[in-house]
Amino acid sequence: MLKLENVDVRYGPVHAVKSVSLEVDEAQIVAVVGANGAGKSSLLRAVAGAEKINSGNISFDGRPVNRLAAPERVKQGITLVPEGRQIFVSMTVEENLLMGAYTQDQVQIRSGIEAIFDRFPNLASRRHSLASVLSGGEQQMLAIGRAMIARPRLMMLDEPSLGLSPILVNQLFELILELNRQGISILLVEQNTKMALQAAERGYVLELGAVRMEGKASDLAADKSLAEAYLGDE
Amino acid sequence: MVFTQQLVNGLMLGSIYISVAVAFTLTIGILNFLNFTIPALYMLAGMVGWSVSYYGLPFGLSEPLGWAPSLLVGITCSVLASLLVERFTYRYFKIKHGDSTEHAIPLVSSLGFLLIFEYAILGAHGSETRGFHTPFTDLNWRFADLVISIPQVTSLILSLCIVVGLSFMLKKTRIGRALRATAESPDTATLMGVEVRKIVPIVFVLTGLLCGLAGSIFAVNYSEVSPYMGDHVGTKAIAAMVIGGLGSVWGAIAGGLIVGISETFSIHFFGASSAQITVWGLLLVLLIFRPNGLFGHNAIGKGKF
Numbered sequence: 001m002l003k004l005e006n007v008d009v010r011y012g013p014v015h016a017v018k019s020v021s022l023e024v025d026e027a028q029i030v031a032v033v034g035a036n037g038a039g040k041s042s043l044l045r046a047v048a049g050a051e052k053i054n055s056g057n058i059s060f061d062g063r064p065v066n067r068l069a070a071p072e073r074v075k076q077g078i079t080l081v082p083e084g085r086q087i088f089v090s091m092t093v094e095e096n097l098l099m100g101a102y103t104q105d106q107v108q109i110r111s112g113i114e115a116i117f118d119r120f121p122n123l124a125s126r127r128h129s130l131a132s133v134l135s136g137g138e139q140q141m142l143a144i145g146r147a148m149i150a151r152p153r154l155m156m157l158d159e160p161s162l163g164l165s166p167i168l169v170n171q172l173f174e175l176i177l178e179l180n181r182q183g184i185s186i187l188l189v190e191q192n193t194k195m196a197l198q199a200a201e202r203g204y205v206l207e208l209g210a211v212r213m214e215g216k217a218s219d220l221a222a223d224k225s226l227a228e229a230y231l232g233d234e
Numbered sequence: 235m236v237f238t239q240q241l242v243n244g245l246m247l248g249s250i251y252i253s254v255a256v257a258f259t260l261t262i263g264i265l266n267f268l269n270f271t272i273p274a275l276y277m278l279a280g281m282v283g284w285s286v287s288y289y290g291l292p293f294g295l296s297e298p299l300g301w302a303p304s305l306l307v308g309i310t311c312s313v314l315a316s317l318l319v320e321r322f323t324y325r326y327f328k329i330k331h332g333d334s335t336e337h338a339i340p341l342v343s344s345l346g347f348l349l350i351f352e353y354a355i356l357g358a359h360g361s362e363t364r365g366f367h368t369p370f371t372d373l374n375w376r377f378a379d380l381v382i383s384i385p386q387v388t389s390l391i392l393s394l395c396i397v398v399g400l401s402f403m404l405k406k407t408r409i410g411r412a413l414r415a416t417a418e419s420p421d422t423a424t425l426m427g428v429e430v431r432k433i434v435p436i437v438f439v440l441t442g443l444l445c446g447l448a449g450s451i452f453a454v455n456y457s458e459v460s461p462y463m464g465d466h467v468g469t470k471a472i473a474a475m476v477i478g479g480l481g482s483v484w485g486a487i488a489g490g491l492i493v494g495i496s497e498t499f500s501i502h503f504f505g506a507s508s509a510q511i512t513v514w515g516l517l518l519v520l521l522i523f524r525p526n527g528l529f530g531h532n533a534i535g536k537g538k539f
Contacts, residue, residue, distance in 0.1 A: 048425060049424075050421065050424060050425060069429070070424045070425060070427070071424065071427040071428065071429050074425070074426070074427035075427065079425075080425050082421075082422060082425060086419060086421075086422040086425075088414075088415055088418050088419065088422065089418070090414060090417075090418050091411070091414060091415070091418075095411055098408075098411055099411055099412075099415050099423070099426045099428075100426060102408070102411075102412065102426045102427040102428055103426075103427035106408060146426075150426075150427070
């Protein structure tokens with residue numbers, strides 16, 4: 001459903017993403033792994049429309065989305081849970097969810113919000129508190145809840161496990177699998193390579209902005225050279 | 235009694251500062267941009283309103299009803315002028331340089347617009363103070379020695395209603411949330427589907443409306459307008475905003491009233507030239523004890539509405 005062909009992203013002299021081609025199929029989990037500064041975040045931001053691409057082509061459902069602004073892509077069903085969660089700390093938990101539902105029909109969002117609160121009781125009990133009082137794990141749940149409420153067909157997550165305890169990381173990956181079972185395609189960027197490749201069907205290894213390896217996630221996880229380069233620090 | 239009368243006068247004067255201070259605080263809070271054109275927008279409503287009523291209106295709309303449509307034309311001019319400023323300061327530099335708030339250029343450009351608007355009016359109408367007449371200039375309530383002007387009370391209530399309405403809009407409506415989200419993080423707001431490019435002109439329309447309204451209130455209550463009227467209110471409104479706390483709507487209300495009251499008392503006790511010294515002295519002393527103002531938060535653009 002998502003297809004990138006030779007996508008290039010540059011910031012001035014920095015060539016962040018170099019001719020990356022990538023595919024995510026319907027209801028698939030795809031992981032993009034790689035070291036810091038490999039261009040993973042830039043790649044997701046380019047798909048979300050938050051970053052301009054310099055060349056190449058991004059298509060969603062077979063239609064090019066290159067020229068669509070970020071808000072249009074949200075309406076098409078592409079959402080990004082950004083790195084560092086980026087929840088609105090000046091707003092309440094509920095207002096954050098309302099922002100996630102910004103492009104949705106305003107009459108129907110109430111039931112959507114209740115569904116999110118049913119799923120995350122921790123958030124429900126603080127719906128009228130400022131989001132800044134939430135713990136790191138709760139903030140991540142809010143960030144994902146905020147993305148869920150936009151009814152995405154493709155959810156991209158940028159380093160969702162960053163800063164979470166091992167228990168919370170397990171819960172997070174369970175949630176990702178659950179979303180996937182509901183039919184949402186997932187494009188996951190992670191430094192936690194092991195977990196990401198376990199959850200994913202297919203994977204891409206990004207190095208200095210370019211795809212170095214791609215294939216079945218289980219093959220990548222078993223790859224010796226990759227293990228030395230990226231998984232050794234696990 | 236003198237004390238109460240000065241307090242009443244101060245509150246009435248404050249009602250004008252409130253709207254202008256809120257205009258300043260909105261642009262700072264949401265766009266991180268000190269819009270120097272605001273005093274000119276205030277002046278435009280008054281001066282354009284005056285000139286429309288002076289040169290007469292069609293359809294028999296002149297005296298005694300002419301003041302209302304005249305001021306409506308004035309307010310419309312303020313809004314249009316504000317959008318012009320948006321187009322050529324904020325939006326232009328945003329497109330050219332990405333984040334315009336990192337540059338002093340929009341600020342300087344808005345200062346340029348202030349002078350251009352002021353001198354355009356000076357060129358057209360000269361520098362004289364002009365009388366602006368409404369049928370209810372002398373409508374007063376009298377309690378013993380206390381004189382309360384009915385138009386002024388109406389203006390104060392109107393200003394408060396508009397600011398409270400604005401605050402409600404920011405808190406409870408979809409567009410208000412989008413404005414606050416943009417204030418906190420334009421990047422994340424975009425990812426939520428907010429079209430930030432369309433949000434920015436809304437801020438400028440609100441700025442024009444608030445300033446136009448304040449200018450009209452001044453014209454009605456003080457029965458005079460001049461090309462320099464914006465200069466007097468501009469500095470006081472900035473002081474009111476800082477006293478209340480940058481980016482806080484409620485702070486702007488408190489700041490506006492505090493500045494209005496301290497100004498009238500200062501003039502009463504120490505003479506006309508003391509007003510600025512009192513207001514800015516108060517501001518400097520307050521900032522020593524409360525660097526963020528009365529209702530301010532420490533980070534600009536974070537959680538103020």
